[in-house]
Amino acid sequence: MLDRILKEYPSQVRLVFKDFPLDFHALARSAHEAARCAGAAGKYWEYHDRLFAAQPAFSRDDLIRYAAELGIAREPFVQCLDSRRFRALIETDIQEGLQAGIRGTPTFFVNGRPLAGAAPYEAFKELIEEALRERTGR
């Protein structure tokens, strides 16, 4: 659905993904760390999409296999994953989310305006159009 929005507003909308693994999802944190490792290899969004398609299969072996399937070099990926290279940055995202008042996922903000849960396309479109009108002063 967000891809549809990005296609519809190719020069007007950007999407920023923030990590917010929930504590009660035991494997979520390592999945988020793996996605960052894939990002370091230049395959962030491909890996991101792979994780959503594969949830909740996020064992260490799964995460390494997904990387291999995307052509990511095994050794640096495994080293990144095992050393928890991006742990602190994910924690920063979590703290930012908590400060923004997030209570569950997914939570979206459209130019700062919150939209919680699996909101429909129309809800995004309304906020986007409103933001664009505010920008042009109409």
Next chain:
Amino acid sequence: MTRRSWITGLWTLLALLAVGFWALLVLLPARTASQSLSITLNPVMVKGPLAAPVTIVEFSDYQ
């Protein structure tokens, strides 16, 4: 003013206070969230043009 109209007025006042309190509970967190959104940006985790006038920020969990 009769005792009955005093009681009616009191109930009306209590109902208005309850509605106001509920509205504060529901609306205030959203407003606070909107106003306090301050995030760091990792270009790797951005899709779309960096200079786009509208930014959708998604906080999500893979699992």
